[in-house]
Amino acid sequence: MSRGAAGDFCVNRDRPIGVFDSGIGGLTVAHALMSALPNERIVYFGDTARLPYGTKSSATVAGYAAQITDFLLKRDVKMLVVACNTMAAVALPIVTGLSPVPVVDVLDAGARAAAVSSRSGRIGVLATLTTVSSQAYERAIRAHAHHARVISQACPLFAPLVEEGWLDHPVTELTAREYLRPVLAEEVDTLVLGCTHYPLLKPLLARLAGPATRLVDSAETTAAQVADLLAARDLRRTAAEEPVHEYYVTDLPQRFRAVGALCLGRPLPEVQLVHW
Amino acid sequence: MSRGAAGDFCVNRDRPIGVFDSGIGGLTVAHALMSALPNERIVYFGDTARLPYGTKSSATVAGYAAQITDFLLKRDVKMLVVACNTMAAVALPIVTGLSPVPVVDVLDAGARAAAVSSRSGRIGVLATLTTVSSQAYERAIRAHAHHARVISQACPLFAPLVEEGWLDHPVTELTAREYLRPVLAEEVDTLVLGCTHYPLLKPLLARLAGPATRLVDSAETTAAQVADLLAARDLRRTAAEEPVHEYYVTDLPQRFRAVGALCLGRPLPEVQLVHW
Incomplete structure (x- = not known):
């Protein structure tokens, strides 16, 4: 050379x-x-x-x-x-x-990590309205895990709550309980934090989701x-x-x-x- | 002519x-x-x-x-x-x-209405972060009521809550209680809804503020x-x-x-x- x-x-x-x-x-x-x-x-x-x-x-x-x-x-x-x-x-x-x-x-990275992490093939995705409407996570996860069942939930209040600094506030907990209810009802074993604001809520979300649910933070x-x-x-x-x-x-x-x-x-x- | x-x-x-x-x-x-x-x-x-x-x-x-x-x-x-x-x-x-x-x-209109409405001269203002930081309401209210005491509270979560459609939701009530606490503690008799999203929360805010507090909605x-x-x-x-x-x-x-x-x-x- x-x-x-x-x-x-x-x-x-x-x-x-x-x-x-x-x-x-x-x-x-x-x-x-x-x-x-x-x-x-x-x-x-x-x-x-x-x-x-x-x-x-x-x-x-x-x-x-x-x-x-x-x-x-x-x-x-x-x-x-x-x-x-x-x-x-x-x-x-x-x-x-x-x-x-x-x-x-970050979306492809999160989808890959979720596909690898999930044993049951039941994967929850928390994301913005626009991301959920696009169904991009469903497509990306299924590209890596064909039979996965993806349950998506738009969480439009999470980013404003993070920006308010209410990371472990009763309002945030009540909001998270409301958003998580339909997702956890589907017995997912993996939960994708599909917005870069959400990792700041990881301790709260982990507590609400319980130890059996793995949280995927696509940053790493x-x-x-x-x-x-x-x-x-x-x-x-x-x-x-x-x-x-x-x-x-x-x-x-x-x-x-x-x-x-x-x-x-x-x-x-x-x-x-x-x-x- | x-x-x-x-x-x-x-x-x-x-x-x-x-x-x-x-x-x-x-x-x-x-x-x-x-x-x-x-x-x-x-x-x-x-x-x-x-x-x-x-x-x-x-x-x-x-x-x-x-x-x-x-x-x-x-x-x-x-x-x-x-x-x-x-x-x-x-x-x-x-x-x-x-x-x-x-x-x-709308700000001048709201300030005038608040100045006319208040008997005690203690006026609360609920608004966005940028509006509160500007201190524009304080100046506008004092231009009409020189000795008014203005207590301002930024409510950055109200607009996202309205956009989520949670007008009378427990999360919105808990958030409103938190934002109103320091304002009501000052015993205001008038509360300005200083953002055009907030009139949609008027029934909830009126209930929390009580009948002795007049809510000023600058639209009218x-x-x-x-x-x-x-x-x-x-x-x-x-x-x-x-x-x-x-x-x-x-x-x-x-x-x-x-x-x-x-x-x-x-x-x-x-x-x-x-x-x-």
Whole structure:
């Protein structure tokens, strides 16, 4: 291999990974990536001005996803991670169609993990209205476990409750009991947390679902998929200096700093405002 | 007065009233306008793709408000009604600065009504995070009642609860009890419903607040202000045919039809999608 070619490869490998979400929930995925791949550099994009996506139409979400994909590709990313279940549910073909670099998404990661986890083949999915309406989880889970029975439940209040910081509040417990009732009645043994906000409710949901139900949080599964893909394509970052991550959002009200810190497990660092 | 001038006046009077909100909550205001002024024509704009505004920064909300104002002015409205407390709280100077036609807003209407209603001068305001942070209600109420004591409470879960249709649900009651506790502890005699979603929770809030507390719903007060202004400026519509209202939204997922019907008190009519 010529020196020039090696140099090119080196540059390729040192490019960042683009991670995006409608807001800050995707920071749970960024956090998992930083833990699993501490040498990788991340460019995070959260469309905080237009969130939430989970109550909006597929066409609108797809348009936004295309705009964000374009933004990240211009930042020369080597891989895209769709860290938003709603975008993964309704806009993945748009993203992969635009992207010359590999695309990993949280929905496929969650579906695979659920298919592997379930013994009974009865799988519950908690997600946004738009994700549930798309039936994308049913299709993705059945692609990996043909005879699975998937019970989906839209939980539109979970994201606002997380953003209110009521992670273990009686209101959240009562809401969760209401959403979980029809799902648990189907005796699922696996419950997919199909929105990147929901892992913050994991302790509460685990308590309500009981020890016999396994909760699938796609952040870690996604990080594992990214690690495998980087290794397979020889794209692991080789630079020795510590990676400096970048964060872009379309709006930054104060409240998001608090929720961002919860998602990231540390204070939200300096972020750059993008005016769209 | 020359015939030509009379003709011009006639055309002026028959122009529609532009009513706008971040979404569909403003339909509670449109509904009050239709009841108070059944001969007026309304052009309604709801920015359903980018809602909610109540958790976003002032700068972002102001930018959106300018875009909507421009849209409605191009539709030749004779008056603008800011039917969104958050926009009224942080973007009113932008709207009035752009508008050559009179502007009425729900926040000022609510503040006036509260100032008139309160005997003790202790007034509670329930609103979005952005509205509460702006302190616009405090300023507006004190402009009409100098010695008023205003106790504001952000209620970020109320709008999502209304959109979930949980108007009289145990979760909503528990949430309302939590939000009302510090406000009622101040022994307010008047409670402003400072977001156009909240009138849908009026029966529940009235029950929790008790008969001694008057609830101010700015929709009706706004309609009365519009009626006064139309009369004062000789701008009442004179055309004999029944007015045909127009509705524009930036996104229209199914769920909004249901909530829209609740706000409007009748099925949501045909709406036109604006792609921004």
